Amino acid sequence: MRLTVDPKLFEQFPELRVGVVVVEGADNAGAGAEILKLLRLCEREAGEKYGASALGEMPQIVCWRRAYKSFSANDYRSSVEALLRRAIKGDALPDINPLVNLYNALSLKYFIPFGGEDLSRVEGDIVLGxxxxxxxxxxxxxxxxxxPKQGEIVYKDDAGVLCRRWNWREADRTKLEKSTTRAILVCEDLFSESDELAENGCKExxxxAQEFLYAQGRVAVLSETVTEFAD
Structure with a gap:
């Protein structure tokens, strides 16, 4: 499996960093109590930290609103903005499964979009473009x-789209479920202009996943100088 970012995307967004985690042998059917605890903590802290903020003035939100505007998705919001809005309202996210809970928690902690796909259901290679x-x-x-609309930024494989409007909503075909043992998690940073934020999020x-889901894996960060990850 390869994950490739279209070089034209880096031409349009040279500050973009895409963090990648490939997880192997995960027990995603376990209780996942510690990961759920992390999610609830990150929800609470994000709600307290950003509750009084004007979202439209926060640079971490503004960068994604501008990106969405570039492909005519003005009426839609990035996944991290959607999560933050829920946290501010005190609207707890559903306990779906440990891997989903994990990437939602880290999205709120690092304030960058996170998502994931079941690699056993991906057909061929993955492209962000x-x-x-x-x-x-x-x-x-x-x-x-x-x-999707022509020119929309998406994740896709040989069989179709995995996530529409960059990180807005994922496809059903490759969603993470309790039966998932092999997964790819991705995060996207348009704000910090360095590898550090995406790398730290992926390492965490x-x-x-190693400590609580008994998994092994690898981490990488893609940028305009490294546009492909091969597993």
Missing amino acids: YALGDEPCVLIGESENRP ALSF
Whole structure:
């Protein structure tokens, strides 16, 4: 499996860093109590820290709103903004499974979008780039095919879209479930202009997966100088 970022995306967003964690042998059906505890802590701390903030003035939010505007997705919000809005309202995220809880927690902690896919369901290699507009996509919780618009930034594989509008919503086909043992987690940083934030988030994700899900894995950070990860 390869994850490749279209070089044109780095031309458009030279500050972009994409963190990657590949997890192998995870026990995602376990209780995951410590990871759920982390999620609740990160929700509470994010709500307390940012509750009085004007989201539209926060640079970590502004960078994603600008990015979404670039591919005409003005009416949509990045995943991290959606999570933060819930945390501010005190609306606890559902306990889905340990890997999903983990990437949601770290998204709130590091204030960058995080997501993940079940690698056993990915067909071929993964590309983060621009949609042609005819790739099939059934989003989580839906049954209708909703292809992306041409030029929309998406994650996709040989069979279709894995995540629409960059990190807005993931496809049902490759979603992480309790039966998942092999996964890829990704995060995206448009704010800090260095590898550190994405790398630290990914290293913490792997550390939790190793300690509590009995997994092994690898971490990488992609940028305009390194555009591909091969597992």
